[in-house]
Amino acid sequence: MRVAVSGAGGRLGRALVEALEDAPFAGPFGPIRWRRPDYDLDDPGAAGRVVARDRPDVVVHAAAWSDVDACALDPDRAMRRNAAAVGEMAAACAGAGADLVLVSTNEVFDGERDAAVGYGPGDATGPLNPYATSKLAGEEAARAAWAAAGGLGAEARDGPLAPDGDPASLPAGRVTGPQLAIARTAWLFGAPGADFPSRILAAAGRARAEGTALSLVADEYGTPTYLADLADAIVEIIGAGAFAGTHHLVNAGPVSRAAWAREALALAGVRVETRDIPQGSFARPSRPPRAAVLRTTPLPSGEPMRDHALAMADYAPRLRRWLASGAGPSR
Numbered sequence: 001m002r003v004a005v006s007g008a009g010g011r012l013g014r015a016l017v018e019a020l021e022d023a024p025f026a027g028p029f030g031p032i033r034w035r036r037p038d039y040d041l042d043d044p045g046a047a048g049r050v051v052a053r054d055r056p057d058v059v060v061h062a063a064a065w066s067d068v069d070a071c072a073l074d075p076d077r078a079m080r081r082n083a084a085a086v087g088e089m090a091a092a093c094a095g096a097g098a099d100l101v102l103v104s105t106n107e108v109f110d111g112e113r114d115a116a117v118g119y120g121p122g123d124a125t126g127p128l129n130p131y132a133t134s135k136l137a138g139e140e141a142a143r144a145a146w147a148a149a150g151g152l153g154a155e156a157r158d159g160p161l162a163p164d165g166d167p168a169s170l171p172a173g174r175v176t177g178p179q180l181a182i183a184r185t186a187w188l189f190g191a192p193g194a195d196f197p198s199r200i201l202a203a204a205g206r207a208r209a210e211g212t213a214l215s216l217v218a219d220e221y222g223t224p225t226y227l228a229d230l231a232d233a234i235v236e237i238i239g240a241g242a243f244a245g246t247h248h249l250v251n252a253g254p255v256s257r258a259a260w261a262r263e264a265l266a267l268a269g270v271r272v273e274t275r276d277i278p279q280g281s282f283a284r285p286s287r288p289p290r291a292a293v294l295r296t297t298p299l300p301s302g303e304p305m306r307d308h309a310l311a312m313a314d315y316a317p318r319l320r321r322w323l324a325s326g327a328g329p330s331r
């Protein structure tokens, strides 16, 4: 099976490439890696070109403009990269009979719900910022492209395609015809130097140098998700064959930003004075949802993704090595 990954040089893209290299179904040469300048979200013809050239069976679309604050400052560019480009990729895949796994975000929800309840795949969306609006528009563009090319896919298909449905309700085994999966995730970590735990350790170093307390946002909740676990989950879903639908792929165990930060500090052995602050204390161009907690959907194995605390423990040695390398702050 030929699997292509867009955004192959990004944080998730790299984790996906690594996981797919181990997957028996991805063939001896591993996944096809699409990245700039070969595949550019700003180029309306790019998706059609790479799909026609490489003829993948499955595309995992991980490329996106993921800088939430930059998207807030340039919403039109965000729509181009996170919505229009997704529609073009979906049209190219559906037209070529290739499956598409589109990576999306918890931020499609407004986060006004109790964090202990969370959001399921079919719950009403309500993006609060331009990044979230563009990602939701990307989901809608993918569904529209699938529906537009749907005649072809529907003829070839022997199972239901339920882009908004519950993946658990899909038939077991392989379906024929192209499938669209939307894989929403959240609060990714596992790339030392470029994730929230690293930023907290860097901020702790600055706070200690300045003799101030480290401010931690205590009223924003989410589901920290380990990049390697997410990549494994996507690979498991592709390998299972029947994956059309909306999946919520997050590690279990929602927490506040402050609690997650304290986990990172403890695992890295960094001691610093902290103080809790409310979400609005930092002036930002974008407004994050207060509690856009995803309720995780089961993997084909039937198991939910593990608790994020277990994944953080696995990540801790890499975080500590990053600190020790001098790239991060000193203890």
Ligand SMILES: NC(=O)c1ccc[n+]([C@@H]2O[C@H](COP(=O)([O-])OP(=O)(O)OC[C@H]3O[C@@H](n4cnc5c(N)ncnc54)[C@H](OP(=O)(O)O)[C@@H]3O)[C@@H](O)[C@H]2O)c1
Binding pocket: 006, 007, 008, 009, 010, 011, 012, 013, 035, 036, 039, 040, 041, 042, 061, 062, 063, 064, 065, 066, 067, 081, 103, 104, 105, 106, 135, 185, 186, 187, 188, 189
């Ligand atoms: N990070 C999170 O916490 C989080 C949470 C929920 C959902 N997501 C979603 O997960 C996916 C992966 O995110 P990530 O954290 O891995 O982000 P990332 O590290 O910023 O990776 C994004 C990838 O997209 C590529 N890209 C950006 N602009 C592009 C353009 N104009 N043309 C072609 N490629 C372009 C980047 O290429 P370069 O390497 O060349 O810059 C990079 O490879 C995205 O869909 C994101 O919306 C992320």
